[in-house]
Amino acid sequence: MNIIINNVVTKTTPAAPRHAPEWISQFPALAGVGDPTWMGIARRARELVIPAGTEIFREGGDWKQFLFVTAGTLRIYKAFENGRELVLYRVNSGEVCCLTATVLLGGGLYTANGIAEVETRVAALAVRDFRDAFNRSEGFRNFICTSLGRRFEDLVALLEAVTMRHIDVRLARWLINRRDAGGRIDASHRELARELGTAREVISRHLKDFESRGWVGLGRKHIEIIDPASLQALALG
Numbered sequence: 001m002n003i004i005i006n007n008v009v010t011k012t013t014p015a016a017p018r019h020a021p022e023w024i025s026q027f028p029a030l031a032g033v034g035d036p037t038w039m040g041i042a043r044r045a046r047e048l049v050i051p052a053g054t055e056i057f058r059e060g061g062d063w064k065q066f067l068f069v070t071a072g073t074l075r076i077y078k079a080f081e082n083g084r085e086l087v088l089y090r091v092n093s094g095e096v097c098c099l100t101a102t103v104l105l106g107g108g109l110y111t112a113n114g115i116a117e118v119e120t121r122v123a124a125l126a127v128r129d130f131r132d133a134f135n136r137s138e139g140f141r142n143f144i145c146t147s148l149g150r151r152f153e154d155l156v157a158l159l160e161a162v163t164m165r166h167i168d169v170r171l172a173r174w175l176i177n178r179r180d181a182g183g184r185i186d187a188s189h190r191e192l193a194r195e196l197g198t199a200r201e202v203i204s205r206h207l208k209d210f211e212s213r214g215w216v217g218l219g220r221k222h223i224e225i226i227d228p229a230s231l232q233a234l235a236l237g
Contacts, residue, residue, distance in 0.1 A: 023047060023123045026070045026094045029146065033139030041133045041140075045123040056114035057100070066104060066130040068096055072120025077194070078112045086162070086197030088112055089154055098151040101144055104130055162197060168206050170196055173235035175216070175225060183225035 021042055024030050030038075045068070050056070056074060057063045067074075074091040076099060091097050103110055104127055125133070133140040162170075174195060178185050189207065193200040207223070210216045215231050217224035225231065 038137040050116045065124040067122040073117045085194040172231045185223045
């Protein structure tokens with residue numbers, strides 16, 4: 001069976017009729033919730049494949065489903081009138097979008113945008129089922145509240161970084177945290193600007209400074225970390 005999300009045809013897979021659906025195994029905190037209310041609702045979730053680049057929701061819009069990400073990544077970001085973007089958080093496998101939870105529970109419209117960064121698999125609950133599970137299943141309600149609390153802590157840390165730390169410190173920290181095992185980061189200056197909520201020119205200027213110090217090597221859409229100790233010292237400063 002196929003359904004359509006924002007004009008994109010997505011695949012659905014029927015859940016197991018009697019036991020907990022397999023997708024719940026990606027959510028350890030939910031795997032132990034076995035009350036009949038949650039089990040019945042979980043079996044009604046539709047498993048979808050969302051193509052990379054699909055817009056999940058847009059600021060000022062509403063949404064009719066609650067998504068459990070079982071594979072892939074959703075990027076939640078804020079877009080500003082000057083064309084800049086700021087990544088608020090990502091929803092990875094085993095996580096849920098807390099902004100969606102607050103919209104569905106409190107009403108109102110989205111205050112940010114959501115997009116599938118890569119092909120993403122999800123289990124989708126209808127709004128009525130989400131609210132029913134939240135009201136009637138203590139285990140599910142605890143899972144949502146815990147998820148909201150952790151995400152709130154992340155957003156407070158982001159707010160502190162944006163308002164209290166200089167961009168060179170934030171950039172150094174981002175590079176240290178995102179490097180692969182070989183010390184490489186595949187990202188353009190524009191993508192870094194979007195991640196850090198600043199202008200591409202600002203990122204380019206600081207990267208050139210890092211390069212002149214011998215901390216990084218710059219290539220086309222990639223960065224090599226040459227002196228991680230110096231970057232780490234700046235990130236901690």
